[in-house]
Amino acid sequence: MSREIKGIIVSRLIILVSIILVPIAIFVIYNLVDFNLWYSTDPLLKLVVIKLLCPFIFSVSWxxxxxLFINRFAxxxxDFDRTISVVPSRLKFFYGINAIYILLIFIFPIITPIISILIFFCESAH
Structure with a gap:
């Protein structure tokens, strides 16, 4: 049975929030970090490619x-909530913060280009 708060299924709410926050996070990362283009020093080209085009492509693919997998993620x-219900809340919080840190710092930057390539390949095959 899914956990509900005031009639809202929590797993679906988490997926909805992630659908909203992932593109925002990608745009924020690309606009806060100063990347350089190796093939050009033109500031307009840098603005278009790094601040607009790259975040758009990665956001659309995510x-x-x-x-595509919204039901599977929910x-x-x-299933994760049912399995981890025996673990104390303090450990859930500790390991949850560690998981978020590892995901944001290591996993997402590595996996985002791969997902983008696969998604655009799938779209071009149709």
Whole structure:
């Protein structure tokens, strides 16, 4: 049984929030970090490519990936909630913060280009 708060299924709410926050996070990262283009020093080109085009491509691919597997992700969160219910809350918080840190610093930057390539390959095959 899925956990509900005031009639809202929590796993679906988490997926909805991630669909909203992932593109925002990608745009924030690309706009806060100063990347350089190796092939040009033109500031307009840098603005278009790094601040607009790259975040758009990565955001669209993550959105497609999340929307494609929305039910699978929600069911995984429900299964995870059932399995981890015996663990104390303090450990859930500690390991949850560690997992978020590892995901944001190491996993997402490595996996985002791969997901983008796969998603655009799938779209071009149709």
């Amino acid at each position: 959105l497609f990936f999340l929307l 069911n995984t969160l429900d």
